[in-house]
Amino acid sequence: MALANVEFFSNSLCRCVTFKAVIPTDADGRDNLNFNRPMKTLVLLHGYCGMCSDWIWNSQIMDIANRYNICVLLPSGENSFYLDGKATGRKYATFVGEELLSFARKTFGLSDRREDTFVGGFSMGGFGAIHLALQFNRTFSRLFAFSSALLVHGIKDMKPGSDNGVANYEYYELMFGELDKLEESDNNPEVLVQKLVQRGEAIPKMYMACGTEDHLIHSNRRLSEFFKEQGVQVVFKESAGQHNYVFWNEYLEPAVKWLLTEK
Numbered sequence: 001m002a003l004a005n006v007e008f009f010s011n012s013l014c015r016c017v018t019f020k021a022v023i024p025t026d027a028d029g030r031d032n033l034n035f036n037r038p039m040k041t042l043v044l045l046h047g048y049c050g051m052c053s054d055w056i057w058n059s060q061i062m063d064i065a066n067r068y069n070i071c072v073l074l075p076s077g078e079n080s081f082y083l084d085g086k087a088t089g090r091k092y093a094t095f096v097g098e099e100l101l102s103f104a105r106k107t108f109g110l111s112d113r114r115e116d117t118f119v120g121g122f123s124m125g126g127f128g129a130i131h132l133a134l135q136f137n138r139t140f141s142r143l144f145a146f147s148s149a150l151l152v153h154g155i156k157d158m159k160p161g162s163d164n165g166v167a168n169y170e171y172y173e174l175m176f177g178e179l180d181k182l183e184e185s186d187n188n189p190e191v192l193v194q195k196l197v198q199r200g201e202a203i204p205k206m207y208m209a210c211g212t213e214d215h216l217i218h219s220n221r222r223l224s225e226f227f228k229e230q231g232v233q234v235v236f237k238e239s240a241g242q243h244n245y246v247f248w249n250e251y252l253e254p255a256v257k258w259l260l261t262e263k
Contacts, residue, residue, distance in 0.1 A: 001025055001066045003056070006107070012099050014089035019100060020052050022065045022072040023108060034069040040260065041110050042118045043073045043096060043132075043140075045082060045125030048149065048166075052076040058245045064256055073104050081149075081175050082128030083187055096128070097136035114141045118259045122146040122248050123216075126208075127189075130223075133204040134192035144207040144255035146248045150219040152190075156182045189223070193230050205233045207258050209251045211241025 004021040024039065044061065046054040052074040055061045065072045080092035096119075105112050119140050121129040126148030133143040151172075156179050158169045173179055176187050186192060196203050206227065210220040217238065224236040235258065241247030 001062060003062065008103055010095055010099055012091040012095035017095070018052065018076065019104075020056065020074040021104065021108065022056075022062050022074070024066045024069050024071070032067065032069070034067065034260075037069070038111050038116060040068075040070045040116050040118065041073065041101070041104070042070050042120060042256070042259070043075070043101065045075070045077060045096070045119070045121030045128045047121070047123030047125050048079055050124075059249050059252055061252065064253055068256055068260060070256065070259075071104075071108060071110055073100060075100055077125070077128060079124070079171075079175070081124055082132055083175060085174065086177070087174075093132060093135055097132045097139060101139065114138060116141075118142045118144075120144040120146075120255065120259075122148075123243065124149045127151070130189050130206070131187070131192070133206075134189055134196065135186075137196060137202055137204055140204050142205045142207070142259050144209075144251075144259065146208075146251060146255075147210045147214050147216050147243050148208065148220055148223070149216060150189075150223050152176075152182055152188045153219070155179055190226055193227060193232060197230050203230075203232050207235045207237075207255050209237040209239075209247075209255070211243065211247045212238055213241060214243045214247070216243065 002023040002025050007016055007018050010017045044055050055074060061072055075096055077092055082092050082096055084091045084093040104110055117140055119129045119133050126145035129143045129145045133140040155172045158179055160169050162169045176182050177185060208224050210217050224234050227234045
């Protein structure tokens with residue numbers, strides 16, 4: 001197995017960026033049926049206040065990547081919610097959904113097929129995984145999202161100068177745009193799904209999980225039900241757990257195995 005630390009210039013972010021890549025290379029793979037097929041690609045996203053190495057430090061993702069023959073790309077999304085901003089150098093969705101994948105495919109010889117390309121994440125990264133897969137539905141075939149920070153309906157009524165204990169109005173406006181128009185904007189995953197349904201386009205399959213003691217459980221239940229009403233194929237799991245790696249690690253390998261199912 002190889003762990004690569006890569007630096008390159010991003011046109012989307014107008015600066016040099018760093019990402020990590022976990023690449024299965026072990027010769028022992030000859031005895032593993034997962035190595036009888038092309039390598040898959042998983043873009044794995046961190047949460048709010050996190051960085052690209054979070055999954056490596058706090059989970060078994062390197063071992064899982066090696067056993068299941070998956071190249072894992074770990075970008076730093078800063079606190080962007082993996083959305084494109086209007087300001088120069090803030091096209092985080094474009095960076096992850098287009099530029100990073102294009103660079104990694106050329107550099108590491110990865111598959112460019114939709115059915116070989118997935119995205120996943122937790123908290124802010126869970127939101128990012130859902131939104132990116134819907135925005136780039138021709139790129140990603142499946143996603144998993146743990147304890148997703150589904151804030152759209154909770155922040156839409158915030159006013160200038162207010163603070164919800166996590167961040168202030170000014171931060172959310174920078175990330176999501178005008179909050180009083182957020183529910184109707186493309187930064188709302190519900191809007192993206194409805195547009196895909198109306199156009200008759202393929203919608204990525206989803207695996208969502210959230211702990212019953214997590215403060216985000218209600219918004220995750222709500223969105224999973226909305227997706228099902230729209231005809232999206234969603235697996236939703238909940239069990240005792242909080243907003244931490246204890247819960248996310250419980251579901252990481254099951255989610256990866258689900259990504260690789262053919263149905």
